Amino acid sequence: MPSRHAQRIAERESSDLLSRHHPHLDAPRRRVLAALLSRTAGAWRLLVDDALPERAARAEAFLAGPGGLFAVLLGEHPPDEDTFETIRRHAEERCAGIRDHRGQVLTGSGLHFVFIGPGRSGRGVERYWTLTERDLPRLFRRDAAHLTRRHVDAIVEQAATRLTGYRELRVRPPERAPEPDGLLSADELTEDEVSGAQLRPFDSWLTFLHPQQRAVVTRHYNGPARISGPAGTGKTVVVLHRLRHLARRSTGPLLFTTFVRTLPAVHEQSFRRLAPEVGDRVEFVNLHAWVREFLQSRGVRLNVQREAITTAFALAWRKHGAPLAAIEPTEDYWRTELHRVIKGRGITTVDDYLRAARKGRALRLGAAQKELVWRLYEAYEERLAARAAHDYNDMISVALEELTTRPLEHGYAAVVVDEVQDITLTGLRLINRLAGEGPNRLLLVGDGQQQVYPGGWSLSDAGIPIQGRGEVLRVNYRNRAGVLTFARRFDATTQVDDLDGQAGVSLLQAESANPGGHSHTWTGTEDELAGELLRQVRELPVPLGQTALIVFPPAQLSRCTRVLREAGVPMLSLDRYAGEAGESLKVGSVHRAKGLDFQAVLVVEFPERERAGPAAEQESDELRGRQNLVAATRARDFLWWATVRDQVPASTVEG
Numbered sequence: 001m002p003s004r005h006a007q008r009i010a011e012r013e014s015s016d017l018l019s020r021h022h023p024h025l026d027a028p029r030r031r032v033l034a035a036l037l038s039r040t041a042g043a044w045r046l047l048v049d050d051a052l053p054e055r056a057a058r059a060e061a062f063l064a065g066p067g068g069l070f071a072v073l074l075g076e077h078p079p080d081e082d083t084f085e086t087i088r089r090h091a092e093e094r095c096a097g098i099r100d101h102r103g104q105v106l107t108g109s110g111l112h113f114v115f116i117g118p119g120r121s122g123r124g125v126e127r128y129w130t131l132t133e134r135d136l137p138r139l140f141r142r143d144a145a146h147l148t149r150r151h152v153d154a155i156v157e158q159a160a161t162r163l164t165g166y167r168e169l170r171v172r173p174p175e176r177a178p179e180p181d182g183l184l185s186a187d188e189l190t191e192d193e194v195s196g197a198q199l200r201p202f203d204s205w206l207t208f209l210h211p212q213q214r215a216v217v218t219r220h221y222n223g224p225a226r227i228s229g230p231a232g233t234g235k236t237v238v239v240l241h242r243l244r245h246l247a248r249r250s251t252g253p254l255l256f257t258t259f260v261r262t263l264p265a266v267h268e269q270s271f272r273r274l275a276p277e278v279g280d281r282v283e284f285v286n287l288h289a290w291v292r293e294f295l296q297s298r299g300v301r302l303n304v305q306r307e308a309i310t311t312a313f314a315l316a317w318r319k320h321g322a323p324l325a326a327i328e329p330t331e332d333y334w335r336t337e338l339h340r341v342i343k344g345r346g347i348t349t350v351d352d353y354l355r356a357a358r359k360g361r362a363l364r365l366g367a368a369q370k371e372l373v374w375r376l377y378e379a380y381e382e383r384l385a386a387r388a389a390h391d392y393n394d395m396i397s398v399a400l401e402e403l404t405t406r407p408l409e410h411g412y413a414a415v416v417v418d419e420v421q422d423i424t425l426t427g428l429r430l431i432n433r434l435a436g437e438g439p440n441r442l443l444l445v446g447d448g449q450q451q452v453y454p455g456g457w458s459l460s461d462a463g464i465p466i467q468g469r470g471e472v473l474r475v476n477y478r479n480r481a482g483v484l485t486f487a488r489r490f491d492a493t494t495q496v497d498d499l500d501g502q503a504g505v506s507l508l509q510a511e512s513a514n515p516g517g518h519s520h521t522w523t524g525t526e527d528e529l530a531g532e533l534l535r536q537v538r539e540l541p542v543p544l545g546q547t548a549l550i551v552f553p554p555a556q557l558s559r560c561t562r563v564l565r566e567a568g569v570p571m572l573s574l575d576r577y578a579g580e581a582g583e584s585l586k587v588g589s590v591h592r593a594k595g596l597d598f599q600a601v602l603v604v605e606f607p608e609r610e611r612a613g614p615a616a617e618q619e620s621d622e623l624r625g626r627q628n629l630v631a632a633t634r635a636r637d638f639l640w641w642a643t644v645r646d647q648v649p650a651s652t653v654e655g
């Protein structure tokens, strides 16, 4: 183990080695290179430009280690934009395509650029990192470690043959002697991380992607493009890489948005890990939050209150609900018709409604029945207007109008939409308008199989032509085989929609990349659940902070959290989760868990008590199947699925 003394020896050796290889190198660059070189006594490796001290429009060195691959630029001043472009092209072309032991490829967007100079740390031309000598330890941060020694060796061996004119310099590992105070040195901690990463190879996506994923990261699209594919196939991972790829080649802001309120914060954190230098260039915000801010900036004030919306519907239902209840007794079925079909599709006249196709709704409605629905809709709108209130659909349609009349002064270089399957048609139109026309400006990402809200559309309904720009990912990286096999039982879909009315790929057809994993089921009464849930939490095979509890239906969540709170289990609501593992169990509904993943997931299903008519029943069964699929595919290694029934308990183990 390297002691401080051994560390100093490594530094001295590094300095001597540099003097031998580059005797005329100026002192500032020598100091930085020596500091980097001393890390090669640990888990890092360094390739140095043989031509030094000559300056060329290419990186002075390439540094590879648990924290990734860095092209290192040195000097008094950061490179100007043109020089950086040349350096970037050289480095990306040489390094892109390096393979790891699993056949994954290193992407240009997985390569970090860092300028180390005397100035202040921060961003350069927002395309590379700028660090001072003092800040060098930031390159070696433990929480950035995601590559194993095997990955690092693969990188260096291949980079050495591709980077002609560079030579590997390395110092001896320092002698191993225990630290007197028992503390671990920075290098030891890094080694520690390496073994951690070996146990959990999931984060290697920060540097290595599947060849198919990599192709999508860099592909040039002449118009709007779409990525679809079953759960866990790395759609979001590809999007994050693509954002970095596009940010390096553009100026101005980029936008990542989604319908899910909690997802942007989590993905923002991943993006900052992937691309610290352009972290600020990309706005991560959910669609309604973006709209709220946009309307405010235009001086448009809308009064959106959940309570007013609920009351307006209740009053409208009281007046016009009876004839509809005779067709389908479930009030919620008609609420969905209003919000997702009529308002969600931006329908404002009865004639348009009579013509509307109503994709995704089980019940066929004739003209006379649609007239009844329209009366309900009009009454709802009147009640809202009487209170000068608006609903969430109004926010979107007012923003669309505003944007149509007066487009953004400084538009986005690119707009990416994740979990697009749950956005309403009007939301989609708004996003299309926001992105504007042009190559690589709009990317839509989703999976029809994971739709957790009712209703539907196809991209052509929103006037978004995808022809030839649709990508389908097929390799599932998230769920270990034992979990994936379990999740596939919810894949009842005979045909998956690729979001544009064509056949897509289902979870059953996905390839599994990770063996192992376990899933367990449990069935019992509510009385028995408390003890069993606690037992599962106490005997989890992974840390509590890496675990989520998902409860169906969401209204029953408090039944589980009460038991856990009384037992002193620390919990964090998924509403407030922003991607930090922490020490607490994450708890929430499937709507809050979608798009996320956890090492272990516990699911508790309570019986549905609401009575529904046959149409609502059919739709809610389908919807529930999709929600179950989403819940099960949140688990990487371990899944426990509990079904609460008034039955004698039974326990099985699968996977």
Ligand SMILES: Nc1ncnc2c1ncn2[C@@H]1O[C@H](COP(=O)(O)OP(=O)(O)OP(=O)(O)O)[C@@H](O)[C@H]1O
Residues within 6 Å of the ligand: 104, 201, 202, 203, 204, 205, 208, 209, 210, 213, 229, 230, 231, 232, 233, 234, 235, 236, 237, 238, 447, 450, 477, 478, 594, 595, 596, 597, 633
């Ligand atoms: N090339 C890769 N190498 C290693 N791990 C990967 C790779 N691609 C994805 N992963 C892992 O799979 C997980 C799932 O990826 P991601 O969230 O992008 O999938 P998704 O298709 O968006 O999933 P979902 O639709 O279920 O939300 C990531 O967190 C990552 O751990």
